[in-house]
Amino acid sequence: MTLGGGRTALGEVTTHNIKQLKKLNSVVFPVSYNDKFYKDVLQAGELARLAYYNDVVVGGVCCRIDLSEGQRRLYIMTLGCLAPYRRLGIGRLMLDHVLQYVEKDGSFDSIFLHVQVNNESAISFYQKFGFSIVETKPAYYKRIEPADAHVLLRAEQKTLRKTNEEQVNHPTVNGTMSNGPTTNNSNHHNPHQHYNGRAK
Amino acid sequence: MSANPSLPNNRTLPPKEYALFKRILKCYEHKLYKNGLKFAKQILGNGQFAEHAETLAMKGLILNALGRREEAYEYVRRGLRNDLKSHTCWHVYGLLQRSERKYDEAIKCYRNALKWDSANVQILRELSIVQVHTRDLVGYRDTRNTLFQLKPAHRASWIGLAMSYHLLKDYDMSFKILDAFSKTLTIRDSYDYEKSELLLYQSAILEESGDLQSAKKFLLDHERDIYDKYTFHESICRLYLNLGEYGRAEAGYRKLLSMNQEDGAYYEGLAKAMQIADDPAAKLQLYRNVERQYPRAYLPKRLPLDCAEGEEFLTYLRPYLAAALDKGTPSLFTDIKPMYQNPAKVIQIGNLVESMANSLRDYGKFSKDDEKVASASALLWTYYYLAQHYDYHRDTDTALAYIEKAIEHTPTLIELFMCKGRIYKHMGDMNTAAQWMDEARELDTADRFINSKSAKYQLRANRVEAAAAVCGKFTREGASPMENLNEMQCMWFQTECALAYQRLGQLGDALKKCHEVDRHFTEIIDDQYDFHSYCLRKMTLRSYMELLRLEDVLRAHPFYFKAARCAIEVYIHLYDHPLQNKSADEQISPVVEAVFSDISIIYVTYAFQADRRHFHF
Numbered sequence: 001m002t003l004g005g006g007r008t009a010l011g012e013v014t015t016h017n018i019k020q021l022k023k024l025n026s027v028v029f030p031v032s033y034n035d036k037f038y039k040d041v042l043q044a045g046e047l048a049r050l051a052y053y054n055d056v057v058v059g060g061v062c063c064r065i066d067l068s069e070g071q072r073r074l075y076i077m078t079l080g081c082l083a084p085y086r087r088l089g090i091g092r093l094m095l096d097h098v099l100q101y102v103e104k105d106g107s108f109d110s111i112f113l114h115v116q117v118n119n120e121s122a123i124s125f126y127q128k129f130g131f132s133i134v135e136t137k138p139a140y141y142k143r144i145e146p147a148d149a150h151v152l153l154r155a156e157q158k159t160l161r162k163t164n165e166e167q168v169n170h171p172t173v174n175g176t177m178s179n180g181p182t183t184n185n186s187n188h189h190n191p192h193q194h195y196n197g198r199a200k
Numbered sequence: 201m202s203a204n205p206s207l208p209n210n211r212t213l214p215p216k217e218y219a220l221f222k223r224i225l226k227c228y229e230h231k232l233y234k235n236g237l238k239f240a241k242q243i244l245g246n247g248q249f250a251e252h253a254e255t256l257a258m259k260g261l262i263l264n265a266l267g268r269r270e271e272a273y274e275y276v277r278r279g280l281r282n283d284l285k286s287h288t289c290w291h292v293y294g295l296l297q298r299s300e301r302k303y304d305e306a307i308k309c310y311r312n313a314l315k316w317d318s319a320n321v322q323i324l325r326e327l328s329i330v331q332v333h334t335r336d337l338v339g340y341r342d343t344r345n346t347l348f349q350l351k352p353a354h355r356a357s358w359i360g361l362a363m364s365y366h367l368l369k370d371y372d373m374s375f376k377i378l379d380a381f382s383k384t385l386t387i388r389d390s391y392d393y394e395k396s397e398l399l400l401y402q403s404a405i406l407e408e409s410g411d412l413q414s415a416k417k418f419l420l421d422h423e424r425d426i427y428d429k430y431t432f433h434e435s436i437c438r439l440y441l442n443l444g445e446y447g448r449a450e451a452g453y454r455k456l457l458s459m460n461q462e463d464g465a466y467y468e469g470l471a472k473a474m475q476i477a478d479d480p481a482a483k484l485q486l487y488r489n490v491e492r493q494y495p496r497a498y499l500p501k502r503l504p505l506d507c508a509e510g511e512e513f514l515t516y517l518r519p520y521l522a523a524a525l526d527k528g529t530p531s532l533f534t535d536i537k538p539m540y541q542n543p544a545k546v547i548q549i550g551n552l553v554e555s556m557a558n559s560l561r562d563y564g565k566f567s568k569d570d571e572k573v574a575s576a577s578a579l580l581w582t583y584y585y586l587a588q589h590y591d592y593h594r595d596t597d598t599a600l601a602y603i604e605k606a607i608e609h610t611p612t613l614i615e616l617f618m619c620k621g622r623i624y625k626h627m628g629d630m631n632t633a634a635q636w637m638d639e640a641r642e643l644d645t646a647d648r649f650i651n652s653k654s655a656k657y658q659l660r661a662n663r664v665e666a667a668a669a670v671c672g673k674f675t676r677e678g679a680s681p682m683e684n685l686n687e688m689q690c691m692w693f694q695t696e697c698a699l700a701y702q703r704l705g706q707l708g709d710a711l712k713k714c715h716e717v718d719r720h721f722t723e724i725i726d727d728q729y730d731f732h733s734y735c736l737r738k739m740t741l742r743s744y745m746e747l748l749r750l751e752d753v754l755r756a757h758p759f760y761f762k763a764a765r766c767a768i769e770v771y772i773h774l775y776d777h778p779l780q781n782k783s784a785d786e787q788i789s790p791v792v793e794a795v796f797s798d799i800s801i802i803y804v805t806y807a808f809q810a811d812r813r814h815f816h817f
Contacts (some may be wrong), residue, residue: 006575016646020612023643027611054528054577057612084609085576 006054008093013041013048013060020057021050028060028080030144037077040064046101047074051081051090058085061094066112074102076113095129106159114140114149123150130154211254211286217243224258228265236262253283257292264296272296287317294326301726303334321350328360329732335752337367355381356736359398363741367748371409378402394739396427401741403435412443430459437469449473457490461497480507505539514548521553522566525581526574530615532581533588540592550589557582580610584619591623599623614643614650621657630661641670648674652692659696662704667697689720691759698766707770714767721760725751 013021018038025033041048041062051059059081066075076098081090102108115122117136131152140149213221220239227236240259243249260275276296280289294309310327314320324347331340341364348357358381365374382398399422406415416439419432426432433456440449453470460466467487468477476482484504491500501523504516524532539545556566560579565572583606590599603620606613621636634657641647641654651674658667671693672681685693698713728751735744754760 006577014646017644019642020644023611054575056528056577056580056610058576058610082610082612084579088576 006088007052008088008090009052010049010093010097011052013044013050013062015042017050017057018042021048021060021062024050024057024060024082025078025080028082029078031141033078037062046097049094049097051094053085053088053090058082059090059094061098063098071109072107074098074108074111076111079113091125095126099129102156108156109158110153110155112151112153115152116141116144117146117148117150123152126152126154211283213243213249213252217246217249217252221255221258224255224262228258228262231265233262233266251278251282253279253281253286254288255279256282257286257289261292261295264299269300285316287313287315287320287323290316291320291323291326294323298326298330303330306330307334307336307339319350321347324350325733329729332364332367332732332748333729337364340364341368356733359736359739359741363736363745366405366745371405371411375402375405375409378405391427392425393427395425397739397741399426400428400431400435401745404742404745407435407439412439415439416443430456433459434465437473441469441472446473446475457494461490461494462499464499464503467499467503480509483507484512502535505536509544513545514552517549517552518566521549521556521585522574525556525566525585526578528575528577528581533585533592537592553582553585553589557586577610580606580613583609584613584616587619587623591619591626594626596623596627612643614640614647617643618650618653621653625657625660630657634658634661634663638670645673655693656696659693659700662700664697664700664704667693667700686716689723691717691720691763695759695763695766698763702766702770707774710770711767714763714770717759717763718767721755721757725754 011017018041021041022033022038044062044064047063047065049061050057051061053059059079061079062077064075064077066073079091079094079098081094098111102111111131112134113126113131114137115126123133131154133150134153135151137149137151139147141147212218220243224236224239224243227233227239237259240255240262243252243255244259249255256275257279260272260277260279263269263275264272273296276289276293280286280293283289290309290313294306294313297303297309298306307327307330310323310330313323314327317323324343328340328343328347331337331343341361344357344361344364348361351357358377362374362377362381365371365377378398379402382395382402385395399418403415403419403422406412406418416436419426419436419439423432433452437449437452437456440446440452450470450473453466453473456463456466457470467490471477471483471486474482474486476486484507487500487504491497494500501516501520505513505520508516521532521536524535529535536549539549557579559565559567559570560574560582562568565574566578583602587599587602587606590596590602600620600623603616603623606616607620610616617636617640621633621640624630624633624636627633634654637650637654637657641650644650651670655667655670658664658670668681668685671685671690675681675684675688679687694713694716698710698717701707701710701713728747731744731747735741735747755764
């Protein structure tokens with residue numbers, strides 16, 4: 001895929017490159033995430049992706065499945081891109097990946113996320129993809145101003161009804177997604193990553 | 201190994217025991233050592249044959265293969281004492297010596313064996329191998345001659361004989377033997393790569409002899425049967441050039457360029473053939489023409505930078521750099537670095553990249569007036585280049601300022617942290633350097649290159665254990681990293697280790713590492729042993745010749761030089777400052793000291809040889 005003169009691609013998050021995601025998030029978001037967050041990301045399979053532009057990591061997306069309130073919803077925890085690489089279609093690339101995942105799965109009620117109320121560019125970005133503000137949570141953020149957050153939500157049409165609780169918890173999409181980590185695959189998009197280490 | 205039962209006296213065994221003896225030989229050949237010992241016991245257990253010489257010798261040989269060296273010597277010597285006229289006993293004794301790399305002793309044993317069985321092909325073959333291994337070239341030729349007379353029908357007899365003359369620089373004889381040999385070959389219809397190799401080897405002999413005309417004619421006459429087309433064309437072009445047949449050389453190099461546009465030697469040859477090697481303008485024209493013919497080739501774009509000057513240099517440099525920076529080429533600085541020998545070019549490069557950085561920052565283009573918008577990562581790579589540019593001049597403040605700008609732009613690029621580490625290294629701040637290199641390593645723990653870099657920087661900061669732990673992430677699991685690195689002959693690590701220990705004053709540890717490196721070189725030289733017979737069979741004669749020549753100057757390798765220099769420094773230091781106030785164990789006794797000085801003489805000799813061979817460090 002070529003955008004703005006550069007090649008873009010998505011790649012997996014593994015134990016080997018997770019520090020790049022941490023670095024990225026630390027500059028893109030005013031909120032810092034704890035070790036638990038990154039531990040979960042390593043288990044997230046297709047729900048976590050790094051975005052590459054000309055073979056350099058410039059973006060990342062991390063989601064989790066939320067089963068609260070008797071619903072099965074996809075929650076986008078983070079989706080961000082380094083400032084010099086915005087407006088090149090990298091956000092779209094990542095969000096498309098998430099939307100495709102949800103569509104293939106077919107059993108999600110909705111996708112939702114939180115956005116700081118003053119983050120207009122993010123709000124309009126998600127609105128383009130069919131998200132809308134459904135709620136505003138006052139004092140959602142602890143250490144940043146403004147502390148209020150909008151909840152953006154996009155309702156999904158379920159194509160597949162799953163009754164088995166276990167299946168719901170462990171979705172398989174075309175048989176490619178497992179609940180476990182997929183850390184030992186080398187990432188073909190990243191020239192720095194040549195996994196020639198020991199056998200797992 | 202053959203045992204001749206017809207020989208007289210106590211050597212002869214009755215049929216039953218003789219059958220057992222033959223089974224011992226079989227077992228040894230097939231490495232069935234336990235069974236071999238069992239059969240030996242059956243013969244020796246019979247009081248009548250308890251002192252049977254050849255059985256005792258064979259038992260010793262098997263024990264040696266099992267690593268029981270002292271017993272092995274005992275049995276072999278006992279066997280030999282019992283029958284000094286047995287070629288088998290002498291042969292076995294030779295094998296034993298050879299296995300311990302006592303080559304001179306082995307040769308003596310083989311010669312004794314041949315005294316009693318002068319036509320024993322197996323012993324002659326082994327003798328010849330030890331001779332070429334120790335470069336007893338005259339002896340090698342004589343043995344090959346004997347083998348040739350005994351086995352003229354064997355292919356290896358011819359090849360070995362020719363090779364022995366070649367090694368003695370008797371090109372004429374060597375060529376004649378091979379020529380006679382190839383006439384005996386039946387022509388096969390199908391693809392015969394071995395024949396092709398033989399032909400190329402013959403032409404190499406002619407070329408080395410200085411008879412370029414014959415070499416050329418030989419190659420042309422056999423073109424049809426030579427399948428290694430690159431070597432064929434490269435050789436014939438070189439011959440045309442050296443014979444002054446420039447027109448043919450030019451056509452040849454153009455042919456080579458059509459096969460591969462990315463070999464600089466072809467461009468060089470072509471320029472020589474066109475007699476424009478010293479004419480930059482003509483060379484530039486040549487590169488333009490080649491580029492027009494092969495628009496996707498890389499070298500026609502790179503080579504002009506070496507010969508263009510002044511304004512013209514800029515016209516080539518600008519698009520070259522812009523393309524590389526736009527794409528994101530981590531190796532760009534290394535690629536351009538050779539031009540830093542030219543002060544005028546350095547200034548041009550610096551100014552151009554600075555102006556590119558400014559335009560990219562302000563307009564997102566390499567130049568304000570460009571139509572094309574640069575890629576979003578171009579500014580990043582431009583900052584990265586400038587950091588290296590200023591680091592090269594040891595303007596570390598500016599270099600650091602640029603690397604910080606790059607990190608601010610894209611904090612996920614691993615190269616930036618490596619570069620930052622390198623800048624601190626050049627400042628002499630090894631601790632901070634190691635810290636940044638490790639930061640880079642953590643960004644991609646699956647990358648062995650950056651892993652090694654980080655380990656090396658730890659060693660520069662004298663943190664040997666930390667370095668071993670870093671390397672341990674890639675060494676075999678269950679083994680200590682230090683031991684595994686030694687096993688893998690990881691010499692850069694061991695040499696850096698030695699230097700760290702030297703700085704830390706742990707001289708014993710430093711010497712240990714230096715000697716490990718020395719042992720690797722001994723091992724590499726020993727490893728050629730198996731190739732002496734293998735290459736004759738496989739006909740890889742040109743490569744084999746290269747191998748022999750490489751092994752002759754192996755210790756001139758920079759790795760050796762570096763470790764040897766460290767060892768010499770440590771030994772000289774120990775000589776000048778004998779250890780004092782140390783426990784008896786740590787004290788270097790006068791005897792050990794004498795050994796040390798011997799060893800350091802050896803090192804100095806090797807280092808001196810290395811120096812004479814024009815290796816510059």
